[in-house]
Amino acid sequence: MKSQGNYVILLKVKERLDDVILLITTRLKVTKYSVMDIWISHVNETTGYFKVRFWLDTEYIDVYERLKHGLIVKYAYSLIRRDMCLLRYDNAPHESHKNLPTFHHHRHAGNRVFPLYNPSLDLFLKECLLILRT
Amino acid sequence: MRQSSLVTLAEKYLQCLNDVLSRLRKYEKKYGMPTEEFIKKWKSGKIPEPEDHDTLVDFMNWEEDYELFLEITRKLRDIVESQREA
Numbered sequence: 001m002k003s004q005g006n007y008v009i010l011l012k013v014k015e016r017l018d019d020v021i022l023l024i025t026t027r028l029k030v031t032k033y034s035v036m037d038i039w040i041s042h043v044n045e046t047t048g049y050f051k052v053r054f055w056l057d058t059e060y061i062d063v064y065e066r067l068k069h070g071l072i073v074k075y076a077y078s079l080i081r082r083d084m085c086l087l088r089y090d091n092a093p094h095e096s097h098k099n100l101p102t103f104h105h106h107r108h109a110g111n112r113v114f115p116l117y118n119p120s121l122d123l124f125l126k127e128c129l130l131i132l133r134t
Numbered sequence: 135m136r137q138s139s140l141v142t143l144a145e146k147y148l149q150c151l152n153d154v155l156s157r158l159r160k161y162e163k164k165y166g167m168p169t170e171e172f173i174k175k176w177k178s179g180k181i182p183e184p185e186d187h188d189t190l191v192d193f194m195n196w197e198e199d200y201e202l203f204l205e206i207t208r209k210l211r212d213i214v215e216s217q218r219e220a
Contacts, residue, residue, distance in 0.1 A: 039153065039157075041150050041202075042146040042147075042149040042150045042153075043143075043146045043147060043150050047202075049195060049198070051191060062187045062188075062191075064187075064191040064194070064195075066194065066195060066198050068198070068202075073198065074194045074195075074197075074198055076187060076190055076191055076194065078187040080187065085185060085186075085187065088187070090190065090194075092183055092190060092193065092194055093177070094179060094183040095177075095178060095179025096179055096182070096183060097183075
Protein backbone atom coordinates (compact mmCIF):
# COMPACT_ATOMS: atom_id res chain seq x y z
CA MET A 1 0.00 0.00 0.00
CA LYS A 2 1.34 3.40 -0.92
CA SER A 3 0.21 6.62 0.67
CA GLN A 4 0.09 9.95 -1.13
CA GLY A 5 -1.15 12.73 1.12
CA ASN A 6 -4.57 11.70 2.32
CA TYR A 7 -4.97 9.07 -0.39
CA VAL A 8 -4.08 5.41 -0.19
CA ILE A 9 -3.11 3.75 -3.46
CA LEU A 10 -4.18 0.14 -3.69
CA LEU A 11 -1.41 -2.02 -5.12
CA LYS A 12 -1.75 -4.16 -8.21
CA VAL A 13 0.07 -7.48 -7.88
CA LYS A 14 2.19 -7.07 -11.02
CA GLU A 15 3.14 -3.49 -10.16
CA ARG A 16 4.11 -4.49 -6.65
CA LEU A 17 6.25 -7.32 -8.06
CA ASP A 18 8.00 -4.83 -10.36
CA ASP A 19 8.60 -2.49 -7.40
CA VAL A 20 10.07 -5.37 -5.34
CA ILE A 21 12.40 -6.42 -8.16
CA LEU A 22 13.55 -2.83 -8.71
CA LEU A 23 14.10 -2.25 -4.99
CA ILE A 24 16.15 -5.39 -4.41
CA THR A 25 18.21 -5.25 -7.59
CA THR A 26 19.19 -1.64 -6.91
CA ARG A 27 20.01 -2.21 -3.21
CA LEU A 28 21.94 -5.49 -3.40
CA LYS A 29 24.43 -7.08 -5.77
CA VAL A 30 21.95 -9.44 -7.37
CA THR A 31 23.53 -11.85 -9.88
CA LYS A 32 20.23 -13.28 -11.05
CA TYR A 33 16.58 -13.34 -10.06
CA SER A 34 13.70 -15.59 -10.90
CA VAL A 35 9.95 -15.27 -10.40
CA MET A 36 9.18 -18.71 -8.99
CA ASP A 37 5.40 -18.29 -8.94
CA ILE A 38 2.81 -15.59 -9.53
CA TRP A 39 -0.95 -15.67 -9.47
CA ILE A 40 -3.33 -12.79 -10.10
CA SER A 41 -7.06 -13.04 -9.45
CA HIS A 42 -9.34 -13.01 -12.49
CA VAL A 43 -11.69 -10.70 -10.61
CA ASN A 44 -9.26 -7.90 -9.80
CA GLU A 45 -5.57 -7.19 -10.36
CA THR A 46 -5.09 -6.16 -6.74
CA THR A 47 -5.50 -9.70 -5.36
CA GLY A 48 -2.89 -12.43 -5.79
CA TYR A 49 0.60 -13.40 -4.75
CA PHE A 50 4.16 -13.83 -5.99
CA LYS A 51 7.32 -15.64 -4.99
CA VAL A 52 10.71 -14.40 -6.22
CA ARG A 53 14.26 -15.59 -5.58
CA PHE A 54 17.24 -13.24 -5.81
CA TRP A 55 20.70 -14.80 -6.00
CA LEU A 56 23.60 -12.94 -4.43
CA ASP A 57 27.23 -14.18 -4.23
CA THR A 58 26.85 -17.05 -1.77
CA GLU A 59 23.38 -16.28 -0.43
CA TYR A 60 19.90 -15.88 -1.81
CA ILE A 61 16.83 -13.94 -0.80
CA ASP A 62 13.33 -15.40 -1.07
CA VAL A 63 10.44 -12.96 -1.18
CA TYR A 64 6.78 -13.86 -0.87
CA GLU A 65 3.93 -11.39 -0.74
CA ARG A 66 0.21 -12.03 -0.83
CA LEU A 67 -2.08 -9.13 -1.66
CA LYS A 68 -5.80 -8.87 -1.03
CA HIS A 69 -7.75 -5.98 -2.50
CA GLY A 70 -4.56 -3.94 -2.89
CA LEU A 71 -3.08 -4.53 0.56
CA ILE A 72 -0.20 -6.81 1.53
CA VAL A 73 -1.85 -9.28 3.88
CA LYS A 74 0.93 -11.88 4.10
CA TYR A 75 4.67 -11.66 3.59
CA ALA A 76 7.82 -13.67 4.20
CA TYR A 77 11.28 -12.36 3.39
CA SER A 78 14.24 -14.73 3.99
CA LEU A 79 18.00 -14.40 3.65
CA ILE A 80 19.49 -17.87 3.17
CA ARG A 81 23.10 -19.06 3.13
CA ARG A 82 23.93 -22.73 2.49
CA ASP A 83 20.37 -23.84 3.33
CA MET A 84 20.50 -21.94 6.62
CA CYS A 85 18.10 -19.07 7.19
CA LEU A 86 20.11 -16.13 8.53
CA LEU A 87 17.19 -13.74 8.74
CA ARG A 88 13.47 -13.86 8.14
CA TYR A 89 10.69 -11.33 8.48
CA ASP A 90 7.17 -12.73 8.29
CA ASN A 91 3.64 -12.28 9.58
CA ALA A 92 2.49 -15.87 9.92
CA PRO A 93 -0.12 -15.61 12.70
CA HIS A 94 1.40 -18.43 14.69
CA GLU A 95 0.20 -19.07 18.24
CA SER A 96 3.75 -19.48 19.54
CA HIS A 97 4.41 -15.78 18.83
CA LYS A 98 1.22 -14.51 20.44
CA ASN A 99 3.12 -12.96 23.33
CA LEU A 100 5.14 -10.72 21.04
CA PRO A 101 3.99 -7.09 21.20
CA THR A 102 4.05 -6.89 17.39
CA PHE A 103 2.09 -10.13 16.75
CA HIS A 104 1.63 -11.19 13.86
CA HIS A 105 4.75 -9.46 12.64
CA HIS A 106 8.02 -10.99 13.80
CA ARG A 107 11.66 -11.44 12.93
CA HIS A 108 13.70 -14.64 13.00
CA ALA A 109 17.43 -14.20 13.51
CA GLY A 110 19.40 -17.38 14.09
CA ASN A 111 17.21 -19.62 16.21
CA ARG A 112 15.45 -16.78 17.98
CA VAL A 113 12.26 -14.87 17.32
CA PHE A 114 11.95 -11.14 17.99
CA PRO A 115 9.20 -8.53 17.71
CA LEU A 116 9.17 -6.66 14.43
CA TYR A 117 8.26 -2.98 14.59
CA ASN A 118 7.34 -1.14 11.37
CA PRO A 119 7.90 -4.15 9.10
CA SER A 120 8.85 -3.45 5.51
CA LEU A 121 10.93 -4.93 2.72
CA ASP A 122 13.10 -1.83 2.95
CA LEU A 123 13.93 -2.52 6.60
CA PHE A 124 14.63 -6.17 5.79
CA LEU A 125 17.09 -5.18 3.05
CA LYS A 126 18.89 -2.77 5.40
CA GLU A 127 19.39 -5.61 7.88
CA CYS A 128 20.51 -7.95 5.08
CA LEU A 129 23.17 -5.41 4.09
CA LEU A 130 24.48 -5.31 7.66
CA ILE A 131 24.67 -9.12 7.79
CA LEU A 132 26.32 -9.40 4.38
CA ARG A 133 28.99 -6.83 5.33
CA THR A 134 30.06 -8.80 8.41
CA MET B 135 -26.24 -4.61 -12.37
CA ARG B 136 -27.02 -5.58 -15.97
CA GLN B 137 -27.51 -9.27 -16.70
CA SER B 138 -24.49 -9.48 -19.06
CA SER B 139 -22.12 -7.82 -16.56
CA LEU B 140 -23.40 -10.13 -13.85
CA VAL B 141 -22.68 -13.17 -16.02
CA THR B 142 -19.17 -11.86 -16.78
CA LEU B 143 -18.52 -11.26 -13.11
CA ALA B 144 -19.78 -14.72 -12.18
CA GLU B 145 -17.50 -16.23 -14.84
CA LYS B 146 -14.52 -14.40 -13.39
CA TYR B 147 -15.36 -15.62 -9.90
CA LEU B 148 -15.64 -19.18 -11.23
CA GLN B 149 -12.22 -18.95 -12.94
CA CYS B 150 -10.77 -17.65 -9.69
CA LEU B 151 -12.49 -20.41 -7.72
CA ASN B 152 -11.07 -23.01 -10.09
CA ASP B 153 -7.49 -21.73 -9.46
CA VAL B 154 -8.02 -21.60 -5.70
CA LEU B 155 -9.53 -25.10 -5.53
CA SER B 156 -6.69 -26.49 -7.58
CA ARG B 157 -4.14 -25.00 -5.13
CA LEU B 158 -6.10 -26.25 -2.11
CA ARG B 159 -6.09 -29.77 -3.59
CA LYS B 160 -2.35 -29.48 -4.26
CA TYR B 161 -1.63 -28.50 -0.63
CA GLU B 162 -3.92 -31.24 0.71
CA LYS B 163 -2.06 -33.84 -1.32
CA LYS B 164 1.40 -32.45 -0.49
CA TYR B 165 0.82 -32.21 3.26
CA GLY B 166 -1.58 -35.14 3.59
CA MET B 167 -4.51 -33.48 5.32
CA PRO B 168 -7.83 -31.86 4.39
CA THR B 169 -7.92 -28.06 4.34
CA GLU B 170 -10.30 -27.74 7.32
CA GLU B 171 -7.99 -29.89 9.45
CA PHE B 172 -4.95 -27.83 8.40
CA ILE B 173 -6.72 -24.54 9.20
CA LYS B 174 -7.72 -25.77 12.69
CA LYS B 175 -4.24 -27.07 13.48
CA TRP B 176 -2.41 -24.09 11.97
CA LYS B 177 -4.56 -21.50 13.73
CA SER B 178 -4.34 -23.27 17.08
CA GLY B 179 -0.55 -23.61 16.81
CA LYS B 180 -0.65 -27.42 16.68
CA ILE B 181 1.43 -27.24 13.53
CA PRO B 182 4.78 -25.61 14.39
CA GLU B 183 5.90 -22.62 12.35
CA PRO B 184 8.11 -24.13 9.61
CA GLU B 185 11.76 -23.13 9.53
CA ASP B 186 11.87 -23.69 5.81
CA HIS B 187 10.79 -20.64 3.76
CA ASP B 188 8.96 -22.63 1.07
CA THR B 189 6.90 -24.63 3.56
CA LEU B 190 6.04 -21.48 5.52
CA VAL B 191 4.90 -19.79 2.31
CA ASP B 192 2.79 -22.84 1.40
CA PHE B 193 1.08 -22.65 4.80
CA MET B 194 0.46 -18.89 4.57
CA ASN B 195 -0.86 -19.26 1.03
CA TRP B 196 -3.01 -22.23 2.04
CA GLU B 197 -4.61 -20.16 4.79
CA GLU B 198 -5.23 -17.20 2.45
CA ASP B 199 -6.58 -19.47 -0.29
CA TYR B 200 -9.07 -20.93 2.15
CA GLU B 201 -10.22 -17.41 3.09
CA LEU B 202 -10.50 -16.56 -0.60
CA PHE B 203 -12.45 -19.78 -1.26
CA LEU B 204 -14.99 -18.74 1.40
CA GLU B 205 -15.17 -15.19 0.02
CA ILE B 206 -15.73 -16.32 -3.59
CA THR B 207 -18.39 -18.90 -2.71
CA ARG B 208 -20.18 -16.20 -0.68
CA LYS B 209 -20.08 -13.78 -3.64
CA LEU B 210 -21.32 -16.46 -6.05
CA ARG B 211 -24.15 -17.33 -3.67
CA ASP B 212 -25.09 -13.62 -3.53
CA ILE B 213 -25.21 -13.48 -7.33
CA VAL B 214 -27.42 -16.58 -7.55
CA GLU B 215 -29.75 -15.23 -4.85
CA SER B 216 -30.01 -11.82 -6.51
CA GLN B 217 -31.11 -13.59 -9.68
CA ARG B 218 -33.72 -15.60 -7.80
CA GLU B 219 -35.16 -12.42 -6.33
CA ALA B 220 -35.17 -10.59 -9.70
